[in-house]
Amino acid sequence: xxxxxxxxxxxxxxxxxxxxxxxxxxxxxxxxxxxxxxxxxxxxxxxxxxxxxxxxxxxxxxxxxxxxxxxxxxxxxxxxxxxxx
Amino acid sequence: xxxxxxxxxxxxxxxxxxxxxxxxxxxxxxxxxxxxxxxxxxxxxxxxxxxxxxxxxxxxxxxxxxxxxxxxxxxxxxxxxxxxxxxxxxxxxxxxxxxxxxxxxxxxxxxxxxxxxxxxxxxxxxxxxxxxxxxxxxxxxxxxxxxxxxxxxxxxxxxxxxxxxxxxxxxxxxxxxxxxxxxxxxxxxxxxxxxxxxxxxxxxxxxxxxxxxxxxxxxxxxxxxxxxxxxxxxxxxxxxxxxxxxxxxxxxxxxxxxxxxxxxxxxxxxxxxxxxxxxxxxxxxxxxxxxxxxxxxxxxxxxx
Numbered sequence: 001x002x003x004x005x006x007x008x009x010x011x012x013x014x015x016x017x018x019x020x021x022x023x024x025x026x027x028x029x030x031x032x033x034x035x036x037x038x039x040x041x042x043x044x045x046x047x048x049x050x051x052x053x054x055x056x057x058x059x060x061x062x063x064x065x066x067x068x069x070x071x072x073x074x075x076x077x078x079x080x081x082x083x084x085x
Numbered sequence: 086x087x088x089x090x091x092x093x094x095x096x097x098x099x100x101x102x103x104x105x106x107x108x109x110x111x112x113x114x115x116x117x118x119x120x121x122x123x124x125x126x127x128x129x130x131x132x133x134x135x136x137x138x139x140x141x142x143x144x145x146x147x148x149x150x151x152x153x154x155x156x157x158x159x160x161x162x163x164x165x166x167x168x169x170x171x172x173x174x175x176x177x178x179x180x181x182x183x184x185x186x187x188x189x190x191x192x193x194x195x196x197x198x199x200x201x202x203x204x205x206x207x208x209x210x211x212x213x214x215x216x217x218x219x220x221x222x223x224x225x226x227x228x229x230x231x232x233x234x235x236x237x238x239x240x241x242x243x244x245x246x247x248x249x250x251x252x253x254x255x256x257x258x259x260x261x262x263x264x265x266x267x268x269x270x271x272x273x274x275x276x277x278x279x280x281x282x283x284x285x286x287x288x289x290x291x292x293x294x295x296x297x298x299x300x301x302x303x304x305x306x307x308x309x310x311x312x313x314x315x316x317x318x319x320x321x322x323x324x325x326x327x328x329x330x331x332x333x334x335x336x337x338x339x340x341x342x343x344x345x346x347x348x349x350x351x352x353x354x355x356x357x358x359x360x361x362x363x364x365x366x367x368x369x370x371x372x373x374x375x376x377x378x379x380x381x382x383x384x385x386x387x388x389x
Contacts, residue, residue, distance in 0.1 A: 039249075039276065040249030040251040041277055041296050059256070
């Protein structure tokens with residue numbers, strides 16, 4: 001399973017996107033506002049999710065700003081920073 | 086213009102010189118500006134439910150005078166600097182103790198007493214203190230540190246910034262720093278609030294401070310203040326609330342912690358009835374369906 005697919009599954013389950021399936025989330029759909037419709041508190045949860053599930057800590061605003069655009073951008077950050085096992 | 090008159094009086098004669106004019110302005114508002122007087126009523130009718138109409142006029146007058154004194158104190162402090170004896174603090178050791186745990190601290194305050202100038206008494210904290218604070222476009226209302234052109238002693242997080250400043254707050258806490266937020270008013274949507282009993286009615290309060298605390302593993306320190314006289318105040322660490330870090334998405338999970346804070350606030354407001362300055366109808370749940378706006382009479386709207 002790719003990081004994007006994993007991420008979509010986690011978004012649906014951990015952020016209670018009940019009316020959505022992972023397959024319905026486009027890679028380039030904005031995470032916040034229009035798109036998935038996540039809000040600022042979901043962003044807090046997303047930081048926790050990324051750390052808990054992928055071991056990646058989002059450390060600064062610049063990183064968050066560029067990663068928290070779409071599933072695609074977030075998955076790219078995770079792949080770049082994910083600890084190798 | 087009236088700002089200038091008040092500032093001039095404070096410069097010439099100190100805070101006492103400005104108080105007579107404050108009483109005159111408050112009387113004008115109560116008698117001739119019903120729109121401003123009405124803003125005091127949602128709280129006063131809850132806090133003093135048995136008060137007849139004539140007494141509510143007196144209560145509104147007193148509320149406006151007390152709020153004006155807070156603004157005068159703030160201006161005076163800004164002009165002359167902080168008198169270290171003017172603000173006392175209880176709970177300093179508690180605050181330093183939780184800070185020493187290294188997970189940061191969410192400092193939860195409310196629009197009670199001198200919530201802005203009181204922060205100046207926290208200058209013993211040796212880590213950065215962040216304030217979630219929004220300045221309005223064209224706001225002529227000055228914070229105490231702005232009167233003498235001093236640099237802001239706090240790091241301001243603008244709730245209109247990226248994702249409402251939530252990531253900035255979380256990262257500050259993860260660095261072991263202090264993030265101060267108001268727990269009695271939400272500038273965001275109703276989605277980030279829970280309905281809680283407050284002063285005999287149901288009002289909406291934000292759960293976001295507890296959510297961010299849970300995500301960071303930070304304790305929530307409830308810090309409230311009340312004025313004890315002209316240019317003097319007392320700050321109190323009234324509670325430390327610990328939120329489990331396994332709480333996640335459902336707002337109802339955070340409700341017990343919000344209720345704990347609101348009960349503390351209610352007790353404080355009961356003890357200091359004329360020092361609660363939320364001048365809008367917190368109990369109008371339908372109105373809260375729209376983003377809640379700060380409709381408190383500011384220096385600008387009070388022309389003080």
